[in-house]
Amino acid sequence: xxxxxxxxxxxxxxxxxxxxxxxxxxxxxxxxxxxxxxxxxxxxxxxxxxxxxxxxxxxxxxxxxxxxxxxxxxxxxxxxxxxxxxxx
Numbered sequence: 001x002x003x004x005x006x007x008x009x010x011x012x013x014x015x016x017x018x019x020x021x022x023x024x025x026x027x028x029x030x031x032x033x034x035x036x037x038x039x040x041x042x043x044x045x046x047x048x049x050x051x052x053x054x055x056x057x058x059x060x061x062x063x064x065x066x067x068x069x070x071x072x073x074x075x076x077x078x079x080x081x082x083x084x085x086x087x088x
Contacts, residue, residue: 004034015076021083025075029068036063 008030016022040056043049049056081088 001034004031015072019076019080021076021079023076023079025072029072 008027011030012022012024012027015026040049043056
């Protein structure tokens with residue numbers, strides 16, 4: 001859990017520093033990976049998903065590429081443009 005927390009703080013620091021606003025979306029998104037990893041281990045332990053199966057890998061990449069990062073970027077940019085309407 002420490003690794004997820006450290007990573008979440010670091011990601012939030014980088015994104016908030018770039019945009020000049022603390023928003024905690026990156027922190028929440030990174031911390032959501034911890035319960036997701038526990039859920040994956042439960043699936044493997046109960047033999048619902050084979051550890052060599054690509055289902056978990058596909059699920060990760062779909063959530064990472066199509067949901068997680070783009071949604072976080074949209075949230076941060078929307079928040080930035082609300083504070084700086086002259087850049088619209």
